Amino acid sequence: MDLPVMPPVKPMLAKSVSTIPPGMQYEAKWDGFRAIVHRDGDEVVIGSRTGKPLTRYFPELVTAVRDNLPPRCVIDGEIVVPYEGRLDFDRLGERIHPADSRVRLLAERTPAGLIAFDILAVNDDSLLTTPQSDRREVLEAALADASAPVHLAPATTDQALARQWFERYEGAGLDGVVAKPLDLPYRPDARVMYKIKHERTADCVVAGYRVHKSGPVVGSLLLGLYDTGGVLQHVGVCAAFPMKRRAELAEELEPLRTGFAEHPWAAWADAAAHESARLPGTQNRWSGKKDQSWVPLRPERVCEVAYDHMEGDRFRHTTQFRRWRPDRAPSGCTYGQLEEVVRYDLAEVLSGG
Template sequence: MDLPVMPPVLPMLAKSVAKIPPGMQYEAKWDGFRAIVHRDGDEIQLGSRTGKPLTRYFPELVSALKENLPDRCVVDGEIVIVHGGRLDFDRLTERIHPAKSRVDLLASTTPASFVAFDLLALGDRSLLDAPLTDRRSALCSALSTTRPPVHLAPATTDPALAQQWFEQFEGAGLDGVVAKPLDLPYRPDARLMFKIKHERTADVVVAGFRFHKSGPIVGSLLLGLHDDRGALQHVGVCAAFPMKRRAELVGELAPLRMEDVSNHPWAAWAEESAHESARLPGAQSRWTGKKDLSWVPLRPERVCEVAYDHMEGDRFRHTAQFRRWRPDRTPESCTYAQLDEVVGYDLAAVLGAGPAAV
């Protein structure tokens, strides 16, 4: 492979802001695997957000990218899986599997798509120093005839349309809106773009915690909600605390620690078969590898309010943010019924929203 921008390349990133800023290019925020595609003739490399190779996990995309991308290019985009008219992140994570036979089966039964939203190189020319407007124009020209499963991400410079996308596209499983300054060059691993994500709050049961990797202080709180059967399901964690606060939490939670976990709602977490019928903490994943996922069980008596962006099935898609303790709420009142129901929106309508407005 011999390209003007060689792998690995770490993608340019975005920092969170509360509102959609004016005077920029706006795109949907895709909820998938960020990927930089390098193509040099028959050679295709898919690089992850951390620079690690993804190519072997998505063999169906290799052939699709050869059919749809210019012979020599570097493209920034997102690998997604569509199921039931919306993005499905859980099915996407299943693709990271060590067995080729399993990968090949999933490539056939749950094929992935690639959504392109930036162009880093074309032919012998690097576009890293070109402004976004030039890169977007070149991307639209290069992908003018692209066909599924490769898509050109819709973009607009109209903030009113961006706000409409922000409100509607969540129903298709998207994550918010990204705003990009029009004169912005491409700077790998720099947070120079802006992301606007949905934020909601929920009252949840604190049923355990994990120690921080640095020592005997709280690393994260384990959160639960009661389902319609009354069972407490593990829905995620909140973890962003100052170091001083992490130490204080150990003492605050000490009276709730359980020596005998047999009566804890998640007592079966160590049994692999139990994770098939209930959402429990501590399940090993292909992402965490050998990371210590052991946790300290607490009597599920304390309630806190957390902020979250959206749900993935019956859990928080991302780490929740601690807001406050809720001594006025009972654990039994913390149910899924309090969560907002997002109005459905067909992903096909998102991808048909128009290729460019720059």
């Protein structure tokens, strides 16, 4: 491979803001695996956000890249798995599997797509110093004849339309909106774009915590919600506490410590139990050798957390602690309090609505 921009490349990143800024290029924020795709003839390298190779996990995309991208180019985009008209992150995650036979089976059953939203090089030209608006023109020309499963990400400079996308597209499994300054060069691994994500709040039962890697203080709180059968399901965690607050939380929660035998998630170490209930995870392909053990607490305290959206029956990302809710009974912390997002057809999103 001999390209003007060679792998590995870390993608340009975005920082969170609360509102959509004016005077920029706007795109939907896709919920998938960020990827930098290098193609030089038949050679294709797909790199992750951290620069690690993803090529072997998406053989169908290697073929699609050869069929749809210019012979020599570097593309920034998102790998997604569409399923029943929306993006499905759980099915996407299943693709990171050590067995090649399993990967190829899933490539047939739930094929991935590539949504391209930036271009770093084409032919012998590096575009890293080229302004965003000009790169967009090059990208549109490069993908003018592309077809599924390779898609050109819709983009606009109309702030009002971007607001509509933000309000409507979540139902297709999207995260929010990304705003890019029109004169912005491509800056790998720098947070120079802006992302606007949905934020909602929910009252959750605190049923345990993981110990922080630095010592005997709280690393993250384990959150639960009751389902319609009255079973407390593990729905995610909240973290990102200052170190002083971590120590304070350990003291506050000490009176609630209990044994696993008395806890609703007593079966967490049994892999088979995870098939019928949401339990704190054991070792898996994402955690590697990371310690997944946790401290059980009597499920008596309720906290309010901020979250962006759900993936199935759990929080898609780490939530943010807002406050304790001593006025709420744990039994009232159910899935029923969560806002139901109106479904939206992914095909309309890809066409720009």
